[in-house]
Amino acid sequence: MVAAREYFEYVQAAFLEAAARAQDGRRVEFRLGPANVAFRFANSALLSTIMPPFAHLPPSDPASQRWLSVDLWDGESSGIVLKPPPMKELHGGRVYLGEGRHSVLYDYHAQILCLYDAEDRHAIFWTPRADTFPYFESVSPLRVIFDWFFTDSSLQMMHAGSVGTEKGALLLVGKGGSGKSTTCSLAFRSELSFLGDDFCLVDSAKPRVYSLYASSKLCPDVVDRFPELKPAQNYSPRHPEEKATFLLAEKFSSKIPASLPLKAVVVPRLRDSEESSFRPAKPMEALTALAPSTVFILSRNGDHGFKKSAELLRRVPSYTLELGRNFSGVTACLVGLLDQL
Numbered sequence: 001m002v003a004a005r006e007y008f009e010y011v012q013a014a015f016l017e018a019a020a021r022a023q024d025g026r027r028v029e030f031r032l033g034p035a036n037v038a039f040r041f042a043n044s045a046l047l048s049t050i051m052p053p054f055a056h057l058p059p060s061d062p063a064s065q066r067w068l069s070v071d072l073w074d075g076e077s078s079g080i081v082l083k084p085p086p087m088k089e090l091h092g093g094r095v096y097l098g099e100g101r102h103s104v105l106y107d108y109h110a111q112i113l114c115l116y117d118a119e120d121r122h123a124i125f126w127t128p129r130a131d132t133f134p135y136f137e138s139v140s141p142l143r144v145i146f147d148w149f150f151t152d153s154s155l156q157m158m159h160a161g162s163v164g165t166e167k168g169a170l171l172l173v174g175k176g177g178s179g180k181s182t183t184c185s186l187a188f189r190s191e192l193s194f195l196g197d198d199f200c201l202v203d204s205a206k207p208r209v210y211s212l213y214a215s216s217k218l219c220p221d222v223v224d225r226f227p228e229l230k231p232a233q234n235y236s237p238r239h240p241e242e243k244a245t246f247l248l249a250e251k252f253s254s255k256i257p258a259s260l261p262l263k264a265v266v267v268p269r270l271r272d273s274e275e276s277s278f279r280p281a282k283p284m285e286a287l288t289a290l291a292p293s294t295v296f297i298l299s300r301n302g303d304h305g306f307k308k309s310a311e312l313l314r315r316v317p318s319y320t321l322e323l324g325r326n327f328s329g330v331t332a333c334l335v336g337l338l339d340q341l
Contacts, residue, residue, distance in 0.1 A: 156204055174268055178269065193256065274326050
């Protein structure tokens with residue numbers, strides 16, 4: 001258990017050195033679900049990159065006993081070069097090392113380093129340069145760290161979107177291309193509220209959805225169908241495989257509640273028809289749509305993620321949403337389902 005602990009301590013010492021060199025460090029606190037989060041930036045370089053997706057979240061609650069602290073910094077602005085993490089396991093472009101209370105993950109594709117001390121609930125986030133931070137990370141940063149933090153609770157980071165009304169929320173699950181993001185984006189032209197497009201925080205024991213990121217992503221071929229989102233767009237695709245991204249807190253904060261009780265899990269399916277409809281689905285159908293992508297996209301907590309997903313689907317009903325081309329019909333269908341639950 002020495003390698004992970006020693007590397008964590010090494011990176012922590014480097015962060016403290018970076019913070020001591022800087023004159024503009026910042027501490028930012030906010031509430032995420034039932035927990036408080038405190039970000040400590042070594043300097044201002046990452047502030048405008050990391051904070052916009054969290055701008056809608058409420059301030060921290062002094063009464064809460066559960067805190068996550070995260071130290072954030074980049075290599076270029078600090079002038080400190082880190083040695084690479086100890087090699088343990090390479091999977092999907094990621095190096096992972098988990099020993100005892102300490103976890104280390106480096107993503108070679110995104111060039112982000114995440115470290116976590118489960119006993120102290122303290123994390124470190126590092127990237128080489130603030131100005132080359134990947135666009136797809138800027139709309140949903142620190143996913144792995146949040147996943148580690150909530151492992152020992154009934155809450156789970158889930159690869160899912162969510163919309164709702166005052167009656168509750170629907171969790172939309174499915175692999176890329178299923179229409180999940182498009183459906184969630186319809187909230188901004190309807191009576192639906194928006195809680196997330198790609199990742200949500202979900203309590204599987206007392207079913208509830210917590211908004212995590214005030215952001216969304218859309219494929220280039222549907223962006224023009226959402227002119228209302230244009231003022232919030234922060235990235236335009238440069239390649240066919242990329243997506244347009246949107247930071248929503250400034251323009252649409254009133255449409256993004258902090259949380260809603262979860263009423264059902266919905267699996268969207270594209271179909272060649274004009275109108276939409278829904279039908280009851282078996283829990284296994286929803287689990288197949290939810291669990292694999294949640295476990296694969298996040299980190300190493302596969303057993304926990306699968307068990308929490310299965311527990312959630314025992315507590316709430318599942319439906320298949322047959323998605324038609326008529327956007328207004330989709331929102332009417334979702335509102336109608338919530339009215340019935």
